[in-house]
Amino acid sequence: MRADAQRNYDRIVEAARMAFRERGYDTSLDQIAKDAGVGPGTLYRHFATRDDLIDAVMKSWVDHVEETADKVLTHEGGPRDLLLAWFEEYVRLISVHKGGPAKITGAMGDEQSPIRTKCQVLQAAGGRVLDRLHDEDAIRDDVTPIQVARLVGGIATVADQSGLDAAAVRPMLEVVADGLLT
Amino acid sequence: MRADAQRNYDRIVEAARMAFRERGYDTSLDQIAKDAGVGPGTLYRHFATRDDLIDAVMKSWVDHVEETADKVLTHEGGPRDLLLAWFEEYVRLISVHKGGPAKITGAMGDEQSPIRTKCQVLQAAGGRVLDRLHDEDAIRDDVTPIQVARLVGGIATVADQSGLDAAAVRPMLEVVADGLLT
DNA sequence: TTGCTAAACGGAGACTGTCTCCGTATGGTT
DNA sequence: AACCATACGGAGACAGTCTCCGTTTAGCAA
Known part of the structure; x- marks a missing residue:
């Protein structure tokens, strides 16, 4: 160039x-x-x-996702705390830009999307958290990582569009966490 | 006129x-x-x-919401079946138009929205279902109707934006239902 | 019926955002 | 220094939103 x-x-x-x-x-x-x-x-x-521009803007953001998952996995506490910590970080990560949650969650599982690599990074990070919980037999095994991403992404999307803060989001994340844990 | x-x-x-x-x-x-x-x-x-035009288009749709809640409430079966039946109908109702789930769920709790009366009807209908479950002590009492509407609306929004069908939505609704039931 | 007027119509056009085409400029190479 | 592939950038085509205002008409009263 x-x-x-x-x-x-x-x-x-x-x-x-x-x-x-x-x-x-x-x-x-x-x-x-x-x-x-x-x-x-x-x-x-x-x-x-x-979308190509959005993809470029997200380049540096990707590293942050990996780090965040690492940090969450070092957390003390039970499975519920771990899962909720990840959910809260996940929401924060995809909400850095207005409209981000809808954009990212909508692209989940879309092979054609220009931002699919970003979605894959997010899924991989979430997958590591879910794997840990699987190892501990703490979570139901009939729900896929992408479904979890969509559940939490849906909450983030609504929060973004309604202007909800973290405190208002928390109880909704708890419902999803309780529905997932065994 | x-x-x-x-x-x-x-x-x-x-x-x-x-x-x-x-x-x-x-x-x-x-x-x-x-x-x-x-x-x-x-x-x-x-x-x-x-939004004013959308509001007008939704006028007749409102009656349908009431009916649907009535029908769901006559359902046989346990609390989980009742809740899931309502969730599925709820998703169907707000998904009649593309972009509807985001529009409606985003307006939930917004006093200024031109479609707020429609949201209130939906909330009232959902409230009746939740009240029934409360009477049966089948559901946790620390979650408000609007939070439930946002949880299910979030799933519907993601499904709408990702083009998911009812079969793909079902397991996500189950997670939320299981997280809500006691 | 006719005439009147408030109510309603509707389309030209201002404005904003998307995206392209192509004449112009320039970095890098020989 | 000369060349040219690469890149620039702005004019403008196109589409959608929304308004203004000259024209038309429904409904009513004489």
């Missing part, structure tokens, strides 16, 4: 990161291009679709 | 009902006006916002 192309690419991603955080995923792409100091053509050449 | 105004109002609502069912809530309003054989100005005079 040519040096000027690389520079513009980075500028666009940085502008997009700000914009998504402050105005949500449905903000104007032309405005992001303007913020980045490039023409709309340049933005669309680098990122054919909005 | 003048006769021609009434006629156009009805035409617009009917065109919108078709359009929402076939193309989802985000379909073009100017197109709906065209389908109804009126100008865009006429549509926007009757319905200042998209």
